[in-house]
Amino acid sequence: MKTKLIDFSKYSSIKIGQQEDVSILEKCSDFTDKHYLLGSSNNTLIGTQPPPLIILSKRYDYIKIEDNILKIGGATPSGKIASFCKKNDIADFEFVSHLPGTLGGLVYMNAGLKEYEIFNNLINITTCSGLKEKEEIDFGYRYTDINSPILEATFKISYGFDKEKVELFKKMRSNQPSTPSAGSCFKNPEGDYAGRLIEAVGLKGNKIGSMEFSQVHANFLVNHGGGTFDDAISLIKEAQQRVLKEFDIWLECEIIILDERYIGKNSPLLKPSLL
Ligand SMILES: Cc1cc2nc3c(=O)[nH]c(=O)nc-3n(C[C@H](O)[C@H](O)[C@H](O)COP(=O)(O)OP(=O)(O)OC[C@H]3O[C@@H](n4cnc5c(N)ncnc54)[C@H](O)[C@@H]3O)c2cc1C
Numbered sequence: 449m450k451t452k453l454i455d456f457s458k459y460s461s462i463k464i465g466q467q468e469d470v471s472i473l474e475k476c477s478d479f480t481d482k483h484y485l486l487g488s489s490n491n492t493l494i495g496t497q498p499p500p501l502i503i504l505s506k507r508y509d510y511i512k513i514e515d516n517i518l519k520i521g522g523a524t525p526s527g528k529i530a531s532f533c534k535k536n537d538i539a540d541f542e543f544v545s546h547l548p549g550t551l552g553g554l555v556y557m558n559a560g561l562k563e564y565e566i567f568n569n570l571i572n573i574t575t576c577s578g579l580k581e582k583e584e585i586d587f588g589y590r591y592t593d594i595n596s597p598i599l600e601a602t603f604k605i606s607y608g609f610d611k612e613k614v615e616l617f618k619k620m621r622s623n624q625p626s627t628p629s630a631g632s633c634f635k636n637p638e639g640d641y642a643g644r645l646i647e648a649v650g651l652k653g654n655k656i657g658s659m660e661f662s663q664v665h666a667n668f669l670v671n672h673g674g675g676t677f678d679d680a681i682s683l684i685k686e687a688q689q690r691v692l693k694e695f696d697i698w699l700e701c702e703i704i705i706l707d708e709r710y711i712g713k714n715s716p717l718l719k720p721s722l723l
Contacts, residue, residue: 449479452503456494461548462630462703463671464680465494471502471595476576478502484706485597487553488525491630495677495707498721504552510597517571518603540569542613546621548631551599558587563619567592574600590635590702615628625662627670633684634667634699642699643667649690656682669703677707684717692719 450472456465470486473479483502486492506572508521511532518538520529530545532538543564547554554566555573572581573595586593634642643666646652652666657679662668669680688699710717 450474450505454501454503456489460489460492460494460630461628462493462669462675462680463628463673464677465498465674466496468494468498468501471500472505473502474505474507474683476597476599479571479597485552486706487523487550487556488547488548489630491515491553491654491702492704492706493630493677493680495705496709497708498706499708501706504550504597508552513605516605518569518605519600520551520603521600522550522555523600524551526550526554531553534609537607537609539608539610540564542610543617545614546617551601555598555601556592557590558592558596559590561620562615569603569606571602571604573598573602579677596605611632625664625668625670627662627664627668627672629662629668629670630703632667632702633661633669634687635702637697637699640697641667645691645695645697645699646687649687649694651683651687654683654686659683661687681705681717 452472453691454470455465455467457463471478471483477592479502482500484499486501504523506523508523510521511524511529512519526544526549529541529551533541543561546561547559549559549670555643558565558567560566567587570582572579575598577596621660636642646661651661653663654661658672658675659679660670660672662685669683684701691697691699701717705717
């Protein structure tokens with residue numbers, strides 16, 4: 449199987465990690481249960497003991513219209529999707545221009561901004577376990593039950609690309625830091641905001657090494673340069689413990705932590721009662 453040497457301190461949006469030999473998924477038989485599939489690492493924190501990593505090959509980087517249906521390959525970057533929709537006057541994908549990632553990552557995370565989510569216009573996905581209609585997938589806020597590599601997704605098309613929406617999403621982004629991060633660190637607990645809770649326990653602007661809960665938006669764990677996995681984890685644990693103690697609310701990570709010590713049922717980042 450082909451592999452590629454990736455430096456995660458450059459590749460990942462949070463700029464943390466070391467060089468890793470990453471396998472390339474050309475065909476589904478390349479994928480095993482041991483592999484962890486990555487997109488463009490905009491929502492992931494790579495640890496010092498990552499599981500074996502794999503990414504989709506470039507053959508899954510495409511976007512086209514067939515029979516008035518939008519077909520997008522799993523490795524297609526969000527910027528390419530946004531430009532294609534603009535060029536072809538397609539509506540409802542304006543928000544994608546502000547979400548860094550690949551189609552596979554966007555669908556797996558059901559990524560979105562407010563009520564605009566990638567699942568809104570989804571018809572079906574092709575995975576290594578076959579075709580799945582939207583109705584067969586359990587999905588919600590930044591959650592799906594997809595458990596196989598997404599090779600392609602198809603979407604309904606409505607026409608009328610809306611430039612004003614692009615501006616609106618740009619404005620929505622203006623309260624977020626431009627310093628490297630992996631997006632929101634924690635999911636918003638029901639009826640509350642992770643950022644508000646982090647601020648309330650005094651951790652907004654709190655720094656360990658080069659890692660900080662941003663002064664711009666406390667739910668963004670930012671890297672001021674040379675930040676480490678251990679420093680990021682220390683801040684995450686601190687926020688979880690303090691918010692649990694003061695508000696009896698457990699902050700669940702939205703960032704996906706890829707380190708053998710933090711994956712699965714025994715992860716020290718799970719609510720004590722779930723261990
Ligand atoms: C500055 C910033 C702002 C952000 N703002 C938002 C926001 O407003 N809303 C939002 O929803 N997200 C936001 N994010 C997070 C990020 O944009 C999304 O989660 C995006 O979907 C990540 O895509 P990726 O390809 O980088 O996925 P990765 O980070 O590489 O992976 C994320 C998850 O997707 C899975 N995955 C990736 N590819 C596939 C595939 N082909 N098949 C199956 N599973 C796959 C991985 O296994 C992993 O579990 C932000 C991130 C940053 C850095």
